[in-house]
Amino acid sequence: MSTATFQIWRGERGNGKFVDYTTEYETGMVVLDVVHKIQGSVANDMAVRWNCKAGKCGSCSAEINGKPRLMCMTRLNQLDLTQPVTIEPMKTFPHVKDLVTDVSWNYEVKKKIQKFTPRKPDAPDGTWRVQQADVDRPQEFRKCIECFLCQDVCHVLRDHRLHDEFIGPRFLIHTAQLEMNPLDTGNRLKALKDDYNIGYCNITKCCTKVCPEEIKITDNGIIPLKERVVDEFYDPLGGLFKMFR
């Protein structure tokens, strides 16, 4: 067995410091295994949120060596263990304790987005008929596990703290999923422009880079939404063309 040093942020409500833990590790371990090992041996009071250990629940989001990642999906052989490895809570949300943050703001944001509004059923039994080719696009966004790593890395939220104006990449792809759904009849374009402030996104693609589900958040979600907003509000020629069609 080899040993490595992990610097874990310890403290409450933003006040705290990195504490060094040197521990043994085995081949195949992930960062969450190490955190559990430390918690079970020398730091019984360390707070860490986790659930599935399979990259599907989105609970164990943290910043490992400064990068937003899931602890359960970060294998130790992906890290340089000759140097101390830092493990911190997400910076974008209010800190609770140690590695745990309060992500409830996200759930409040989701409530504000116009819900799925399906057209009338296609069949008398109240069901619809859709082609797989038409639901491929929204289904990509359904892979989201709501780990909120994209929200964490988005500089509009992380650095500029515009939480009360901008909904962030997670909810832009949620809106894209609804807007692109062939059954949906809702129109969220005005809200995207004025309330969700999609214009704050400057396409740096950080959200795409950290997504553990490898959703192409920017290229397939946010940019197509920006283009739909252009259709509606910034394209006079297109508007004229629509009038004569």
Next chain:
Amino acid sequence: MSSIDVPLKGGSFGTAKFGQTQRKDKWWIEPLLVFLGYALFIVYANYAIINYNCGGRPCYEVPGTGYLSPMFSPLLTRGAPTWWPSYAPFFGTMLILWAPLGFRFTCYYYRGAYYKAWWADPISCAVGEPRKSYWGERKWPLLIQNAHRYFLYFAIIFIFILTYDAWNGLWFDGPAGPRTQFGLGVGSLVLILNPILLGLYTFGCHSFRHLIGGRKDILSTSPVRKSCYDCVSGLNRKHMLWAWISMFYVGFVDLYIRLCAMGVWTDWRIL
């Protein structure tokens, strides 16, 4: 969104200072390379535009051939119009370059890249920024980014113009007069590749992807539109690659023609 009341202003950890991060990888390499790449092209493009005269002959044409530098195409004028004030410098490329430059300036890939490398907003993911204020693309002057599709329309016209230039590059001076002999030089191949690379970049554009099919929720009922959308999506996945290759290739074509015009390089004839 203003009704959501959560204590997030300032954040639990405060705001990171410029360059502050726990990242241990060499995060600064990518923005540095992007900065240098754009700077190199801008410096060369300015040099090429200003120095269009090579010893009394234009640098953008090779004598005896139909070659024309893409930076000067279409060649609308060879000199300043009569009404142009003599004290002001005149560059014919001013009349045309706004279109391809506007297309690249408003391109979704370039925007993300130069916001990072040239404006440090952010300089890299999860790295502290230099400024506290932030408008994004919600206000002027960056509202102009929404005009990307209009620049796209011009960029598509340029693909046809440059294809015509590539055709002209296959004609050389012959016994019957200028541009009467069909042939093939290395410069012809250089010119043929140019609209191909620009096409791979232009037709992979996010706005084009939207206009060709992305704006529709249902594509299955229009198989041709669906096929076009899938093709454009395929190109779009490599948009960054084609953006860089096509940009530097335009510079290379100009350099090739310039050096041939100056007699530094010889344009080898294949046919």
